[in-house]
Amino acid sequence: xxxxxxxxxxxxxxxxxxxxxxxxxxxxxxxxxxxxxxxxxxxxxxxxxxxxxxxxxxxxxxxxxxxxxxxxxxxxxxxxxxxxxxxxxxxxxxxxxxxxxxxxxxxxxxxx
Amino acid sequence: xxxxxxxxxxxxxxxxxxxxxxxxxxxxxxxxxxxxxxxxxxxxxxxxxxxxxxxxxxxxxxxxxxxxxxxxxxxxxxxxxxxxxxxxxxxxxxxxxxxxxxxxxxxxxxxxxxxx
Numbered sequence: 001x002x003x004x005x006x007x008x009x010x011x012x013x014x015x016x017x018x019x020x021x022x023x024x025x026x027x028x029x030x031x032x033x034x035x036x037x038x039x040x041x042x043x044x045x046x047x048x049x050x051x052x053x054x055x056x057x058x059x060x061x062x063x064x065x066x067x068x069x070x071x072x073x074x075x076x077x078x079x080x081x082x083x084x085x086x087x088x089x090x091x092x093x094x095x096x097x098x099x100x101x102x103x104x105x106x107x108x109x110x111x112x
Numbered sequence: 113x114x115x116x117x118x119x120x121x122x123x124x125x126x127x128x129x130x131x132x133x134x135x136x137x138x139x140x141x142x143x144x145x146x147x148x149x150x151x152x153x154x155x156x157x158x159x160x161x162x163x164x165x166x167x168x169x170x171x172x173x174x175x176x177x178x179x180x181x182x183x184x185x186x187x188x189x190x191x192x193x194x195x196x197x198x199x200x201x202x203x204x205x206x207x208x209x210x211x212x213x214x215x216x217x218x219x220x221x222x223x224x225x226x227x228x
Contacts, residue, residue, distance in 0.1 A: 102154030
């Protein structure tokens with residue numbers, strides 16, 4: 001079955017520390033992969049996306065993600081977290097050109 | 113460029129009442145989506161329109177939910193009668209064409225429904 005897994009429900013990091021949010025998916029072919037961020041009371045904002053080519057993708061707000069086919073993963077990273085990065089992060093996979101599936105989300109808390 | 117507009121932003125209704133949400137996609141976007149996001153979960157697709165035709169409504173609870181996109185622009189999502197478990201954020205999204213070639217999907221801020 002097609003699925004998107006974000007293993008970490010909640011992560012807490014200190015401001016200035018590095019961050020990695022995990023995402024795994026199940027799909028036979030190469031999927032289209034996305035990371036969205038959602039602040040409280042807001043809609044989803046696209047951080048970055050992967051379609052093909054270079055497996056390291058740069059996004060907005062200093063985020064990057066790496067597609068690893070062998071591990072079926074698309075982990076999101078940021079070298080130095082800012083307090084404003086506290087939000088909910090969703091990994092999403094586009095299947096069959098029409099079916100966008102989301103993970104359950106990872107809530108990020110940033111400690112001062 | 114204006115984003116995806118949704119209204120109302122917040123709605124509280126009693127169970128068995130009805131509610132309707134409106135969405136205006138980004139100008140020129142052919143594809144429109146309605147997602148349901150229950151607290152603590154990721155969004156779940158309810159229905160997808162391509163222009164004014166339905167592409168996928170397999171996860172729409174058709175006994176109580178309905179949606180239409182007249183003239184291929186604005187869309188309305190209706191729930192009648194509402195149940196407690198319908199409490200969620202209803203997100204509207206749009207993209208230039210269908211999802212092929214990874215067209216980015218842009219989301220509105222959502223309509224927050226509480227059923228009491």
